[in-house]
Amino acid sequence: MSERKIILSAKDIEVQFRVRDNYLNAIRGVSLDLYDGETFAIVGESGSGKSVFTKTFTGMLESNGKITNGSVMYDGKDLTKLVSDKDWEGIRGAKIATIFQDPMTSLNPIRTIGSQITEVIIKHQKVSADEAKKQAVDIMDRVGIIDAEKRFNEYPFQYSGGMRQRIVIAIALSCHPEILICDEPTTALDVTIQAQIIDLIKDLQKELKFTTIYITHDLGVVANVADRVGVMYGGQIIEIGTVEEIFYDPAHPYTWALLSSLPQLGVKGQELSYITGTPPSLYNIIKGDAFAPRNKYALKIDFEEEPPFFKITDTHYAKTWLLDPRAPKVEKPEAIRNLHEKIASMTSKGGAYYVEQK
């Protein structure tokens, strides 16, 4: 894994927002090496900073936000140094593209689907209108729009939610980006449509070989798409590892809590495990581990000193004092022990989630 090429490298990123007279520390020192061709998932609840962090890769922070520390190295350039739209030309949208949650707000309601795709192709590839149309129909076909030639001249309202998201994907991919950031791409969609869009992104990635960053709060989706996972809390990545490590051998109590509160693991008639309290306010300086006040395994030191990243394997790190050799030995909660065996029995014949595969 360490032999693989790093395509983007973020170091010690800190982002601050000015809100009235206060400063909100949205990202508090996040580093990430993104490998070429992988799917990296970022999980966390709202306000954990998952979207803000990836917005620094495309210079799309809101105007009151500022990167106050760190660097994002991509293609020999430090992206945090880019300022004007002109600086970003050739990178944002062309090399690093983003798909957002709500397809209706990403599309212009009063322009045809076709013109919205060709606009991007003409702008970035400088081809003729005819050539752009050919490419647009081709990519519409690829993302599963039936009768693409005919639907080229239709408007967004004539498309269903799932079809609109396919168009947004088509626009994002029309310039052959190297990195595709998917920011909760299926949260606004129905479960059955969600499954189709996930399959589509996976298929396209295999074919076009781009790198994907997948932002979501749904751990089931993470299990499906990710090669590696970063769990974010309070503006920091608090655990990072391969998808197997995060699901089968999680180390941070917050990851434990997230996993065990999944209704898929709930037993009827029993209480579903849940996280007490609320996420920390990022207006205040956070002392110690940000999760400590909600953490039932918190140690005294958690309230006093911020834990460093402890190495578990070459690919797996977690920011929790529980991994310190001096810490008492704590086992992960019962609900997520033997997770694979539990889910395997649920999804095999006779289990609640068994589905006959034809």
Place this chain on the structure above:
Amino acid sequence: MSNKNKEVLLSVKGVDISFDVGKKKPFRAVKNANFDIYRGETFALVGESGSGKTTIGRAILRINELSKGEIIFKGKKISGKISKEDDREVIRSIQMIFQDPAASLNERANIEYCVSEGINNFHLYTDEADRIAKVDKALMDVGLLPEHKSRYPHEFSGGQRQRVGIARAMIMEPELIVADEPISALDVSIRAQVLNLMNKLKDEKGLTYLFIAHDLSVVRFISDRIAVIHLGRIVEIAETEELFKHPLHPYTISLLSAVPMPDPQIEKPKKHVVYDESKRDHSGPKPILQEIRPGHLVFGNDREMAEYEAKLQEMEKAEAEALKG
């Protein structure tokens, strides 16, 4: 388990709900819906957006008009034209919990007002002290504190706001609560709290829920019986365990396969089953919702029912053999 000796609290009978009635092509949002909700159970209505699940919920609260059929609550018809007293009784005893707690609370009113609005309108208190006591009790029931009364909705987190939304419903001492996607807008870490709270209140107060959702994993955890609805049509009804053990309608199966499981080794190779209504074999007589086992109903015609029956027998046989070891 037989449903015969349970009391039917609410009965939806042959209900059609159309929009744009009078125009050339009215849109039939709900087609011939039939189901009973028993007292004390959590009955779930599951389907994708546009399936008509919320429309049915709203019709029960007398917000949407029916174009056919009737709704019976505690033996009394509550759909169409009813007397003013009955109308008040329905509004009091059937309450709703909404999806987005931020949108459903008046942001300029403090919590005391938000929670007591219902009893104010209906004068369900003897004096001011009684009103305050009722608000305090409703807040404590949902895990908030009486001192929260003077605060405003924006001062609360999403989970707390949803608790206020629940308190607002609870203060009316309802018998039936229609919960329309009550946890979809909440963060993962808070969803579990609200589900637990709903279960606790149900046990304590003997409530009945109509739980409207799109996510089968949530529904499996909370409900006793499930109705699956697709394009305005109920395609399958069964007790929760039965539905998950013996899903018969292809749409139910496609919903099941779409539930993402938190396990990479299992989730990654999974193939999703896609159900396309237009590709269904429409030959044979018109399908209806009919009972295939006691309490388990599937939508189909004779030919489809025979297929479901064969499949069901096969599953039952395999289970019997597995039991024998």
